[in-house]
Structure formats: structure tokens, C-alpha cells
Amino acid sequence: MSSAIDGEPVPPDLFASRRRRLLAGRGGLVASTVSGVVVIGGLAAVFWLAPGGATVRYFFFNPHFMWQAFVGDPSKGFYSVGLGLLTNLWIFAVAEALVLVCGMLIASARLSQSPVLFPFRLLSTAYTDVFRGIPILLVILMIGFGLPELNLGYISNQSPAVYGCAALVVSYSAYVAEVYRAGVLSIPHGQLLASRSLGLSHGATMRRVILPQAVRTVIPPLLNDLISLQKDTALVSVLGAIETTRAAQIYSSTVFNFSGYAVAAILFLLLTIPMTRFTDHLIARDRARRLAGA
């Protein structure tokens, strides 16, 4: 072999490898179809043909039991998994609204600059540290079994679902506050300098310059947290609130068939998939906008 370095120039090999050429163009479509069929078909076959496959299908995915669990029958001692979802839905709706507001308040306290607000800065920092560190399940158990014991009248006489909802708000506000704060901190310092140099106050700068820009960067991570909040409404079941998961649990221990869990899982998927798709869509749109700007 000789090269330009030791004198003899040789024509370089500029062709793509045979494999690269096969995968380009129509070859790629064939390859992706084949690999899709093989992988997905393979997984299905394992599930279908495994020695315990038939048993699993009977105990977890039996259409008869699934429908029975979905509609429920209180006279036989089990509740509707489908109706249970309404409880998850209201817990989610109330918790979501409160979390978005509380998170904003906590983040504002942490980002404040005035010396007067120092105690709030300290408290909000401690709050986010503590509640991001404690497993949500523990917060639910502490609030759900703790508050009723306090004998505080109205506060101690709520339903398990209300305590569960409150616990989710307490926990998730800490996460969402950090999402907001990260969003604000992601805005370049020059934006703040430019606004302040125009004579706008700190508050006006936040309102008119920083927050409008931060909102855009914050929406995808915020939606991620809300998707996770939707799922975590299932944890409220440990307090005995009859929501989807609890109803499925009761069904399985009454009828000795686990198909109710599949129903609950499908119901959660129906809730979360639109939101995950929407989040991905926003992320893609934002990326396209940034690429166009660059």
C-alpha cells in the first residue's frame, strides 16, 4: 500500500459498504418491516406458546372476567373498576390544579431576592428538599392515617380520597416547584440585565420578560410530571379509597381472577397516552423551532 505521504498517490476508496447500500432506499423499508415482524411476532409467540401462556391468559386477560371487573357487581362484593376511574379522575383534576399553583408559589419564594422574604426562601428550600426526598407512598400513609388521629374537627373527618389527594399535592408541589425554578434559571442572564437596564422593576421583569420565556421551556417537563401524577393517583388505594386499582384488587380477591388489573392498566393507558403523545408533539415542535432559529 502506498499513499501521498510516501510519494505514490493512490485513488481513495469512496464507496459506502455493501451493507450500507443495501439498507439505503427501498432496502431500508424491507429491512424495517422484516425486523418489526420478527421482533413483535417473536414476543407475541413467546407469550402465546410459553408453557404457562394459557394460564396467564386465563387469569390476567380473560375477556369475560375483564368485562365483569369493568362493570362490577356490588351484590357479589366487588366494585366497578371502570367507575373507580372517576375517583382517580377527580383526584387528578383537583391535585393538578393545586399542584400547578402551589408549585408556582414555592418556586417564586425560592427565587425571591428581597431580604424581607428571606424566611420564605429558607422554608421553600427546605420544603422542596424534604418532599422530594420522602417516597410519595409514605407521605400518603402519614397524611391519610395521621390527620384523622389529630382530632382536628373538619380536617380530621375527610374521606381517604381527600387525604390521598392532599398528600399528592404536598409531594408533587415540590417537584413542580423545581421544574418552574429550572425554567426561570434557564433564561440567559442578559435578558434580565436588558430588562432591568430599561428601568423595569424585578417584578415587571419576571412578568414580562422571564416568565413568558420560561413557560415555553417548562411545559414538556411539567406535562411529564402531570402524567406521573395521573398514575400515582393509584397509590391512594392504600388508604382504602375505592378507585380503579383498589376496585381491581377487591375483584381479584373476590373472584380469584386477576383480569381486573389488566382493565385498570388499560384504563390508565387510555388516560396517559394522549398526554404523552401531546408532550412529545410539543417537544418536537420546540426542537423544530430551535433548529429553524439556529
Next chain:
Amino acid sequence: MSEVVLALRGVRKRFKDHEVLTGVSLALSRHEVVCLIGASGSGKSTLLRCANLLERIDGGDIELFGQSLLDPRIDPDRVRRHIAMVFQSFNLFPHLSVIDNILLGPVHALKRPRAEVRAEAMELLERIGLAARAQDYPDRLSGGQQQRVAIVRSLAMRPSLLLLDEVTSALDPTLVGEVLDLLTDLARQGTTMLVATHEMGFARDVAHRVAFLESGRVIEEGPAREVLDHPREPATRAFLERVR
């Protein structure tokens, strides 16, 4: 010269244990253009931010129209409404259109009626030939256009003093001219300006005075041509030789 607009007296500024300004004194009269020159890291940007109260100073005094800005009764937001600043990296607001960028300060800081300011802003845009781009967002403009919009945004505040921080340093060489032309126009109309710059040609042709910043203080200042062509201090001479 006449009325003193801005006066710095022995201004000191420290970041942690690094003293960036070690006693800067500098005065600026009405209608005067002063260029601030000095190596990167010599503290030009810090000095401009201090003059604008964007940084708290650790010693010395700053006076605007004879009023000390260290007086506890001073409202920094009000001070900044009289001192406009333009940055090396433009810092236009990307979520606002060109016209809204210009209107933000006059409408929300000065509380002037939107319609009235809008007419003025359009006139200013007309002057820089960008009236047709009023509704565009900043990322649709070239660097030179963005920086000219940023200058107009500061002019819309009708400031008594304009601080410019290396406003051409982030620009493609082909775009530097249009921004310097605008500054030259402003200087001819008597705008009071303190200009941190590495554009020695601009300093020589447009500035009345030049101040050379080194190790945290102004070690030489005087009429532009005198300082640039016949520097007295060896440090000034060494710096000018390097940038030439």
C-alpha cells in the same frame, strides 16, 4: 465643556477576592462621546454595569447630574430610566416582536401611552430602515439589524446617557459598519455616550475623549487623537500596538 452628566469618583468593585475596579474616576459632559478602551478582562463591562447600578459598588461614588447615586433614597429603577444600555450580545427579547421590544420600556417602565410611543418607535425604525420589520421576531433579523434595533430600543427611553458595551464585537465583520454608522449619526446629533470598544478607527473619528482602563483604573485619558496617536503611558502604548 458644559454640564456634567455622569461622574465616577474612585469607584471600586470586587468579585469575591478579585478586585476588578480599583478606583476608577471618569466624568462625562452633556453631548460628549467618551470611548473606554482596554484589554479583555480589564473591567469595561463591569464599569458600565456599575454606572447603571446593575452592580453594587464597594467604594467610591457615582453621580448623575450632580446627585449621588449612593444616596439611600435613590430608586435604581428610576436611575436606569435615564441611563440606557446596549449589550455586546444584543439581548433583544426573543418572545416579543421588534416593535414590542422597543415599546416595553417606555410603556411599562415610563408608563407612557402606547399609541404615542408607538408612533415614535416607528419613526426610529424608519430612521434605521427597518420599519417594514416591526412585526418580525428578532431571530428573523441579521446580527447588525438586531443590534440596531437594540440601540433604537434604548433610544426610545429618551435617555440622558447611552452606555454601549462592545456593541460590534459579536458581529460579522461585514455588519460592523452599519452599526458604527448609526452610532456616528447619534454622536453628531449630540447624544451623550460612554462607549466600551475595540474599534480604534471609530474612537479616533467620533469620540471626543478616550479613557484607557488598566488594572482596574483609568490610567490615561484625554482627547481621542492625542491618546491614540501619542500615548504617554507605556501600558497604553503597548495595548495600542497589540490591537493595531
